[in-house]
Amino acid sequence: MGDDEPNDQRGMRRRGLLRAAVPLGVAAAALGGTPADAAPAVARGRDRIDVHCHLVPDFYRQSLTEHGITEIGGIPVPAWSPGLAVDFMNRYGIQTQVVSVSEPGVTHLSSSEERVAMARRLNTYMSQDLAQSASAVLKGRFGGFAVLPLGTSPKASDVAAAAVEAEYGLRELKLDGIGIFSSYGGTYLGDPVLEPLMKTLDALGAMVFIHPVTPPATPALGLPAFLYEFTFDTTRALVNMLYKGVYQRCPNIRWLAAHAGGTLPYLSWRTSLLTLTPAIAQQVGIPGADGISRHFRDLYYDTALSPVPEAMGPVQELAGTDHILFATDWPFTSALFPGTGDPAPQLSETFTPRERLAVERSNALAQFPVLARRIGTRRSET
Numbered sequence: 461m462g463d464d465e466p467n468d469q470r471g472m473r474r475r476g477l478l479r480a481a482v483p484l485g486v487a488a489a490a491l492g493g494t495p496a497d498a499a500p501a502v503a504r505g506r507d508r509i510d511v512h513c514h515l516v517p518d519f520y521r522q523s524l525t526e527h528g529i530t531e532i533g534g535i536p537v538p539a540w541s542p543g544l545a546v547d548f549m550n551r552y553g554i555q556t557q558v559v560s561v562s563e564p565g566v567t568h569l570s571s572s573e574e575r576v577a578m579a580r581r582l583n584t585y586m587s588q589d590l591a592q593s594a595s596a597v598l599k600g601r602f603g604g605f606a607v608l609p610l611g612t613s614p615k616a617s618d619v620a621a622a623a624v625e626a627e628y629g630l631r632e633l634k635l636d637g638i639g640i641f642s643s644y645g646g647t648y649l650g651d652p653v654l655e656p657l658m659k660t661l662d663a664l665g666a667m668v669f670i671h672p673v674t675p676p677a678t679p680a681l682g683l684p685a686f687l688y689e690f691t692f693d694t695t696r697a698l699v700n701m702l703y704k705g706v707y708q709r710c711p712n713i714r715w716l717a718a719h720a721g722g723t724l725p726y727l728s729w730r731t732s733l734l735t736l737t738p739a740i741a742q743q744v745g746i747p748g749a750d751g752i753s754r755h756f757r758d759l760y761y762d763t764a765l766s767p768v769p770e771a772m773g774p775v776q777e778l779a780g781t782d783h784i785l786f787a788t789d790w791p792f793t794s795a796l797f798p799g800t801g802d803p804a805p806q807l808s809e810t811f812t813p814r815e816r817l818a819v820e821r822s823n824a825l826a827q828f829p830v831l832a833r834r835i836g837t838r839r840s841e842t
Contacts, residue, residue: 507817508554508803509824509831512669512718512764512787515559515604516540517585523578527568533674534684538791542590542598548790549601552803555821556835558603558828559586560639562792563673567611567644576621579609583625587633591834603831605639605669606630612645614653623660630664636828637667637716642697646676649697650704662710667760667827669716670697686765686792694722698759699731707755714827715759716785720766725774728756760827762787763819767804776810785827786820 530537566575586604593599606629608622629635661668672690694717701707732753761775764787775784788803807816825832
């Protein structure tokens with residue numbers, strides 16, 4: 461037995477949920493797919509940068525399978541290869557994907573040694589085989605968020621190992637940011653045990669991508685976790701970091717919140733309420749504010765599974781267009797992308813053509829300077 465809880469205690473209880481979900485075609489429509497008879501958008505060329513998409517290399521898939529993990533968030537682990545990713549990008553006008561690892565990350569591995577080894581193998585693969593590839597087919601098509609070797613209920617030693625891997629991933633492997641989960645077996649971002657890691661990320665000035673996970677205990681509604689639990693877990697993490705003072709103590713970290721920040725844009729005023737009364741704010745150890753926390757306005761938000769005006773409007777109002785980055789969540793969203801063309805036509809209902817170019821390209825170039833240099837962008841773009 462390793463130093464963590466058994467596999468079934470690590471929030472992986474979603475096996476079989478997909479069978480209770482709606483048929484695949486209906487699910488695609490529900491997730492924002494464009495009707496088949498909608499007028500196709502004019503092709504813009506291959507210039508988009510996708511900041512929220514995933515990789516599942518064969519060695520990682522094998523590790524998941526060996527631990528009985530065949531579904532993630534209620535969806536079967538999808539097919540993935542560099543070739544499939546490039547084909548997807550070519551069909552939808554995407555120049556580059558900044559890939560990351562979805563849940564369970566390395567939390568399914570019971571020992572810290574296994575987690576460190578798998579995280580390093582994934583990060584080396586992202587760097588050498590994808591981001592730094594000399595292949596004519598792959599060159600310039602990938603960036604990556606480094607995986608951290610955190611398990612469920614992280615201990616101080618796990619956090620120290622994660623800090624080492626974060627520094628190695630950015631400085632040695634030249635990856636583009638750090639991938640972190642909203643929670644680890646009930647330990648949320650903002651928990652004091654993670655403070656040494658936060659200090660390292662702050663010193664690195666890292667872009668940190670927060671990806672949600674299935675919480676350890678959820679209501680048994682018979683629906684896949686990605687529909688709503690992912691959004692709630694993101695919100696819990698973002699709010700917890702506000703009241704635990706992470707944003708204040710670590711001002712150099714740039715946080716990228718998946719799926720339009722979960723429910724945070726809608727709840728941003730309500731979840732800032734304790735900052736509005738100076739006496740209460742003092743009790744929780746944070747400065748008072750006159751309205752929505754500025755820290756929520758400073759976050760970055762992606763468009764994955766959230767391109768519609770009902771989601772993008774609140775994000776734009778909260779944080780501004782320059783804090784919104786394009787994302788697809790591929791390959792977990794493969795059912796939404798069976799053809800070619802505009803991957804998110806709904807964005808035009810919120811953004812002007814100029815704003816769409818910023819959301820889909822120049823905002824990412826500004827926040828990922830290593831990527832911008834790697835793909836050879838023009839000076840005027842950055």
